[in-house]
Amino acid sequence: MEYMALILFACVCLVLLLGFPVALSLAGTSLLFAGIGILLGGFDASYLHALPSRLYGILTNTTLIAVPLFVFMGVLLEKSKIAEQLLNAMAQVLSGRFPAGLAVSVIVVGMLLAASTGIVGATVVTMGLLSLPTMLKRGYSPELSTGLICATGTLGQIIPPSIALVLLGDVLSSAYQQAQLNMGIFSPDSVSVGDLFVGAIVPGLILVGLYSAYVIALAFRHNSGVPHHTEPKQPIAWSMVFGALLPPLILxxxxxxxxxxxxxxxxxAAGVGATGALILALAKRSLTRSQCWEVLVETSKITSMVFLILIGASVFSLVFRGFGGEELIHTYFSSLPGGTIAAILVVMLVVFLLGFILDFIEITFVVVPIVAPVLLMMGVDPVWLGIMLAVNLQTSFLTPPFGFALFYLRGVAPPTVQTAQIYRGVLPFIVIQLVLLALLMIWPNLATYLPDVLY
Known part of the structure; x- marks a missing residue:
């Protein structure tokens, strides 16, 4: 029974790879292992007594109420054509005025959509429909065009208000309190979603800058996928530009x-954002009754998926802890020759590799509750750890074969764009995200400076 927890983790990953529903796979496999452990005398059945209170705590968690509200806000802004107006406005301002102006305008719009919607799928699909045909027509290579759109779509993972940061903040808050209680601190400090939001601002802007620097650098190289002829300048209608930019920026x-x-x-704030998005949509008169219904249905689907996975992950973490998995992980990390740095590197490598086969929600709810308390007990800053994990999880949308951003773009890309071109196109942007991860590793203040100053 000593390694039953690791066998449970491996079996859960295997069941997920077979294509079974995530929430049911987590809960079903964990309960099956718990039953086997009870029969063999290696699992204390009293651990399962905590399950009802855990599930009740999930459904009454006030922090997680932000999830459906931010989802509603994002879907509503996407359906009301805000993104289309933003792209047209930025293309007018930037195209033809410096190298790779159209590509940079795509990045800027992706950043604004990330800060207003926070939903990767909506951003990638919208940008794929609006900007991909234009980029191909202007002479950008299919690889660069598709890679850029997929990468900018994932900015919603790191730039607040991000659903990923809301989920990570909730998980890390529980892990931080648990780590302090394990260390004998009975008046524990807390880490909030707001801390992660503030900590993610600088890394998010750095990532936007790295993307922009990359495409501008390509503009000065031959055969780089960026057109070398001058892009046509568009006359700037400043009233249209400000009309497209100001409402989402104010929100x-x-x-x-x-x-x-x-x-x-x-x-x-999520409630204010949802209300503000509804006011903007009504003011623009771009929302029909059928679109309202689509927004409500899409919000309900995403919210139900998140909470069902969270319930399944709660069952898994309870059984994993009952088999002594947390002590096993702590012993392994403590025995690493490099200490805390080596433990963080191992966790980041594992999360990156799991991103090839698992979704960010699954990793957040399954892996983070296992490793976070151990790392926090070793003295790791919770805000820095949260931002590192968020950037790492961002790569899971781009890494084949199961990168969701790749699937989203493949669904709306023209038939002339090959799937292999999309896969090749995202590789440089995965490297750029890993460069940001290395910068955060070397200079933790990039993530912790603003929270320390403000709070």
Missing amino acids: IFVVLGAIITGFATPTE
Whole structure:
């Protein structure tokens, strides 16, 4: 029974690879192993007594109420054509005025969509429909065009308000309190979703800068996929530009400003954001009754998926801990020759490799609760760890064979664009994300400076 916890983890990954539903795979496999452990005398059945209170705690968690609200806000902005207006406005301002202007405008719009919607699928599909045909027509290579759109779509993972940061914040908050209690600290400090939002601002902007520097550098190289002829300048209709930019920017500043200044919790700010998105959609008169219904259905589907996976992951973590998995991980990390640095490197490598086969939600709910308490007990800063994990999980959308951004773009890309070209196109951007991860590893202050100053 000593390695039963690791066998459980391996079996869960195998069942997920076979294509079974994530939530049911997590809960079903864990309960099956718990039953076997009870029969063989290696699992204490009293651990399962905590299951009802855990499930009740999930459903009454006020932090997680932000998830459906942010999802509603993002889907609503996507359906109301805000993205299309943003792209047209930025293309007018940037195209033809410096090298790779169209590519940079795609990055800037992707950043703004990430800060206003936070939904990777919506951003990739929208940008794929609007900008991919234009980039191909202007002479950009299929590899660069598709890779850039997929990469900018994943900015919603790291730039707040991000659903990934909300989920990570909730998991890390519990892990941080548990780690302090294990160390005998009975008045523990806390880490909040707002801390992660603030900590992600600088890394998110650095990533946008790295993307832009990469495509601008390509513009000065021959056969790099960037057209060398001058892009046609578009006359700037400043009234249209400001009309497209100001409403979402005001909404972003209100939501993030309320969180950063401490005026509102992330959940309260999410409610303000959802209401603001509804007002914008109604003001533009771009929302029909059928679209309203689509928004509600899509929000319900995504929210139900997240909470069902969270329930399944809660069952898994309970059984994993009952088999002594947490002590096993702690012993392994403590015995590594490099200490804390080696433990962090191992965790980041494991998360990166799991990103090839698992979704970010699965990794957040399954892997993070296992390794985070151990790392936090070793003295790792919770905000820095959260941002490192968020950047690492961002790569899971781009890494084949199961990168969801690749699937989203493949669904809307023209038949002339081959799947192999999409896969080749994302490789440089995966490297850029890993470069950001290395920068955070070397200079943790990139993630911790703003939270330390503000709080």
